[in-house]
Amino acid sequence: MLDRRDLNISMRTTVKNKRNDIPWRSIRDTVFNIQARIYKSTRYTNLKKTRNLQRLLFSSKSAKLLSIHQSVGSDSRDYFVYTNFSKLAHLINFDIKVDETSWPILSTNLDLDFPSLLDLIKQYLVKLVLEPEWEARFTTCDLNSFGARPGYCTHDAIQSITQQIQNVPHQYVLKTHIIKFRYRVSRSYLIQSLQLSGFLLLGSQIGVWVRAGYLDNQEFPLFKKFSEPNLATFLFNVLLSKIPSLVQSTEIDFSRFSSSNLLNIGFTRYGDIFVLSYPEITGLVYIKRSLDKFLFPIGLVMDPVSQTLTHMVNSHTYFKPGFDFLGVSIRQQWCNKGGYSLMATPSFSNAKEHLRHIRKIVRSNKGSTALRLIHLLNPIIQGWCYYYRYTDSLDTFGFCDFRLRLILRRWMVYRHPMKSWQWLRRKYFTYITKDTRNIIKVERFFADDYRSGGIDFTNFRILSCILNRHSDTRILYWVKVDTSKSFFDNEYSYWRSRLHHYPSVDKEHFLERKE
8 A cells, every 4th residue: 555655745844825835846846756656657557556646646735736826827817826725725526527607508707618717727637647647658659749748849749740751752741630520529439548447536527527518618629729738638649649550550551552661651740730741642642541530430530621732842732842830831942962951941921920920019119219129029039039940940030130120120210200221220220249359240220228338248238228130049950859758757867958847856866876
């Protein structure tokens, strides 16, 4: 029988009840420690120990407090800061029913797409309990699934696609979205896929949520915000975890279309987006039919509207060569050295939307000072460039800088209609050096408030009044995550180098092992 002392669970430090007074870091470490043990027992196929640890985490006060913190943390209402979290944790009881006020039909609130706060907390608690077990199952087979999984991000999915296409040139690519068929997903298939033998309470509660519409409000909720992991996104990954085995089972059928082996098949999934690549178009058609047969009993189908079947080089289909995936345009282009090189650049539609956002901010602040305009634009430019710095985005960054200069020129002409362009350049632009020898000079948009005090670019206050340029962003190479590793495997050295928020569980044991 498991003992709490073996798991190092202590709530002596959580005497205070206010949100800002609770030591959230120690609570996260406590919950993560149990999750790591669940992952380890699942890898060793010890189902009895896994269920005992899940029951312990399910009834743990630390897990309940963490569920409350994550559920109400994104809410903008200030009164959650003064909520008594300990009293709210005692209300979390799974009685296999739902709150009547949160039904979509009976709710009187304006926000009908979300269940009540108490049910959101329960759903996050269920996700904490089930996620380590299924992460252990995901890592045993190469799923190439990167959406709503701890430690995985969009750049891993993009890097996975580029590596698959580089191995076999001139590939056909099928990109499609998964949508809900008719009313809701199959509740019986979902409960059967979870394999909750020995923990029927969770299976019954999830079935009640699906029947009430919590995980299926009008449309599957993960299609709205898949970037915010919740119970629905986790269950979606569980439902589609059998697709790689389905592709492997059709190896014999692929031989009738192509003489290539199974290694030429590329499969990547991020959330509801599928990307399949194959050397011949007939093979992709057969894969699509087999996937349709798999998805139909679940209650999901491929969206025929957003479905694209393209070639990476030539226009053999009705679509242009290449495709867009997570804001990145992927295409093979002919290079001067001979052969084709794979280019992953920011999509043109995303660049236009980014410039449209900048133009809207500049137009709405025509009467503001240059310093105010710089403080508004710098976070937008920096965030957009940081996302695309792992792609071939140098030309796109230069184009955005050119368009940004035209937008700023219109702003300056509006403020000073009677001044010449030379006068405007002297007032709003200054030269800074890009190296220590003062050889390369770049003209930058500058707030004139600090010009009289002398320009010292080592001062952070002076740097904050200079507008960032897209092309100053350093282009980096993204290292794809190892799909055989999991966030809960206690590989401290690996995940600490990739994630800054990795919990410091068993850090002392890691240092001892390193010595």
